Every structure is written in C-alpha cells, then in structure tokens.
Amino acid sequence: MTPVGRFAPSPTGPLHFGSLLAALASYLDIRARNGRWLIRIEDLDPPREQPGAADSILHTLEAFGLYWDGPVVYQSQRQALYRAALEQLRRQNDAYACNCSRKQLRLRGVQGYDGHCLKHPPASTDDCAFRVSHPEGEQQFEDRIQGRRQYHWHHHEGDFVVFRRDGLFAYQLAVVVDDAEQGITDILRGSDLIDETPHQLLLQERLGYHTPTYAHIPVIINAAGQKLSKQNLAPAIGTEERQTLLFQALSLLGQQPPTELQSADVETLLHWGVCHWNIARVPAVLTLAQEES
Numbered sequence: 001m002t003p004v005g006r007f008a009p010s011p012t013g014p015l016h017f018g019s020l021l022a023a024l025a026s027y028l029d030i031r032a033r034n035g036r037w038l039i040r041i042e043d044l045d046p047p048r049e050q051p052g053a054a055d056s057i058l059h060t061l062e063a064f065g066l067y068w069d070g071p072v073v074y075q076s077q078r079q080a081l082y083r084a085a086l087e088q089l090r091r092q093n094d095a096y097a098c099n100c101s102r103k104q105l106r107l108r109g110v111q112g113y114d115g116h117c118l119k120h121p122p123a124s125t126d127d128c129a130f131r132v133s134h135p136e137g138e139q140q141f142e143d144r145i146q147g148r149r150q151y152h153w154h155h156h157e158g159d160f161v162v163f164r165r166d167g168l169f170a171y172q173l174a175v176v177v178d179d180a181e182q183g184i185t186d187i188l189r190g191s192d193l194i195d196e197t198p199h200q201l202l203l204q205e206r207l208g209y210h211t212p213t214y215a216h217i218p219v220i221i222n223a224a225g226q227k228l229s230k231q232n233l234a235p236a237i238g239t240e241e242r243q244t245l246l247f248q249a250l251s252l253l254g255q256q257p258p259t260e261l262q263s264a265d266v267e268t269l270l271h272w273g274v275c276h277w278n279i280a281r282v283p284a285v286l287t288l289a290q291e292e293s
C-alpha cells in the first residue's frame, strides 16, 4: 500500500516556523517511502481566517521545495461530504441535537457538557448543534513519536460537538471525513493536536473508516516559554533565509544533518532529508529554540 500523508493548515495567517516543521516532517516521512503527499486547506471557520493566507502558505511551501501531489483540497468546498457523515451518525444514533446555549451551560455550572439534551431532546433540530456521545472507559493509541497514549473519557469535556449551532461543521468531523476520503494512511502533525486524536479515533470507528497511523512532533517553545503559534504571533517565515531555516528544522527534528550542508541549497537539503529520514530520531519533547534569544 502506498503511504499517503497530508499537511492541513488553517488559513488564519502566514506559515510560521512551527507549522513548517510539521509540514517538513510529514513530507519527509512520506517521501522517504515513495508515498503521496497532499495539501488540505482547513478553511471551515471564516471569521478566524485571514484573506490571502491560504495562497501565502502555499507559496511558502513551494519556496521550501515542499511540492505536493494532486490538487489542493479546500474544506469550504466539501460541505456535502460532512453533511453525509453527520446524517450517518444521526441515523446510527451516534449524534444527537443540542440547543443548549453557552449561557445555559454556564448557569447549570457544568464542566464541559452534561448530556442534558440526550435526556431532554429539543422539540426541533432547527438551530441545534449536534453532539457525539462518547463511550465509557478509555481510548488508547500508539503514537509513532510520543509513544503509547491513554485517555480516560470521563476526564474529557463530555459529548463533543460535530456540528455547531452557528451552522458550521466542527473541525473533528471534517478532519476525519477528509482523511478517510483522501485515503490518508499516515498522519504526522504538531502535538498541539494530540488531545484531539481520541475523538478522531472514535469518529473513525463510528463511521466505519480505516484508522491511519498517528505521529505528533513536539511543539516548539520560544525563549519566553510560549508555544509558537499564530495565536502568539510567531513571525511569518521570510523565504530569503530558507536554507538556514530548513537546516535548523532538520536539526530540530533530530535528523543530524552534516554541518557541510549548512550552505546547501533547498533541493540538496530536502534530498538529504528524504534519504536519511528516521522518525525514531525525532524528539518527543523539543528543547528551547536557541535562535529565539
């Protein structure tokens, strides 16, 4: 079976270094096995998006030589697929309507969701969210970088939303549907998403999908102890220093590129990375990025 991987950014801003690291690791992991590498733009939440960000991300990937296979997929154009999956969950009684407002939840003083609408179904499904009921017990999975992970469902936030009251499909549902529809075999992404994995495994099971392998690279922390993310305005990557950044990225991923490659061009660096990729060398925890100081 040909491995199929993907990089799936949200267009909320330009590509920052943490996302580049995830894209590079996924690319190397797939290309090292002659697999297909796809790009999916997760543009499901228009209020959070920035005009032009998707194009800017794609240009940055190209500038780093991270070329993808096939057309870029945009989640905003795939509502019909998500709707069909939601219908399936409803038919199977795996999803139920919920019209609780944030205020009502707050007044009930519940942590997360208390299952109120499962016991008292709303009279109409208009303006309702849909939640998926989670099982008792625990969910386990083997992460190729982080090792064995175990989640107790009762520590979670309760039955989770797959369709929002504002009419948008939730990230969890869209990701699972797309990964299945695109035939993704290997998911490699940032550790900021690791706690979403149990929900995604559960949805795959309920929807009868194949479960891909999971690997989560560590999140990079800057000198101030903040996670590098668009939320704390990690600087966008300028393409002029891309050789240096690519060399740094390979080093941070534990791949130990030889120092003579420090002045190599992007193609040479990527070629070296593909030929020498070893996921066992990727650290589970990333030490502070010294260049931030």
Ligand SMILES: [Zn+2]
Binding pocket: 097, 098, 099, 100, 116, 117, 118
């Ligand atoms: Zn409710």
